[in-house]
Amino acid sequence: MYDITMRNRVLVMLDQGLTLSEVSRRTGVSRYAIREWRLRVEQGRDLYVGGPRDCPRCAELPRPPDPPGAYSHLLGLYLGDGCISPVGDPAKSVWALRVICANAWPGLMQECADSIRAVRPENKIRFIPREGCTEVNSHSKHWTCLFPQHGPGMKHTRKIELAGWQQEIVDEFSEEFVRGLLHSDGWRGTNRVRRKLKDGDHWYEYPRYNFTNVSSDIQRLFTDALDRLGIPWTQMNRKNISIAKRDAVARLDEFVGPKH
Template identity: 70%
Template structure:
């Protein structure tokens, strides 16, 4: 997690008039972490402490999880590289949300940790070393409430669809949802093509985004989100979606950001 120096640096930027997004870009610290620190500072709370939080779905009147941008980003990560599994004694009904993040992208690991912490600030977030990746996990009784896509079996072997309340959040924060999906099952690459000419072959290079997922339902969630953002896409094969137009790549570059 972030240290005290990083916390104070970010808060001092906010005090100088920078926005949360500007402070995030300059420091590399997630927006959700900075927003949480600022709120705690205003309320006089310790920056390390997370307030008790009821489940927004099964406690009282159901409401969407907050903050919505963190939730939709985490939803994208979960649909790509996440799962929910029981831990401990069955009678306690405690679940672990597990997101696998490649070790090649340590910044992605930190963003995942920040998103989980933002949604369930009172629950501990763990980093578990695995071959080639780090599992970010957190235990709670309420992960199935927050991610009703959890069912027995692999995601690509069963129906995946968003609940109405999830779709409303995704419609509101479509960019964060697409960013989560690409950070889990996508990449930005440079494509090279060869054009044979009379005086010899000529190579062309251009950037493109690829999204790979076996589940047709998750592919459709991704392409529906692209359609809402006006980003053109192409179905490359049974499991790959490509965004290769100059305008489409530029649009995704505005908010997806590189894995780092």
């Protein structure tokens, strides 16, 4: 967890006119954490809250998880490549949040860990090697409270919908939600198209984003967020959604960009 000195340093750099991406590159702090710290200051909340925290959903007066931007990002990662499973003695009701990240993208693993740490700062985070990938793993009694989408079977075999408090977070922090989904089940690449013309074949190249998920419910959550952000999309087939218009790709590049 970043201390107050680092947080203040980041805010000074933002005040000097540096962009989120520039500050992230210079400090190694994720864009999500930087955005959250800036939002805390703008909203008059404490910049740093240390020590253990109770589960906000189990409180006498349930409240949304804090910080909401990090939660929205983590929700996207969970819906894409995450799962929740019991750990050890069932009587202890301990759950493991597992997010699978390809080894080719170490930056994605770190951003996932940053969001977990922001939402549950008292939780230990483990990086467990798997074949061709790494499992970012964290144990808590409260993951099922924070992600009520948990249930038996794979996500595409059951109904996936957001609770009211989750929808409010995703509505406000749609960029973070889309980033989490795309960095788990999406990619940014170059599409090549061949056109047959009189003088021979011509190849055209253009960048695009593609999101792949078998669950129609998760697809809808993704496209609803794109609609809120004013980003046009196309349903390519039953499980693939494409964002290929130049302005739309440029808009996603502002807060998503290629995996790293």
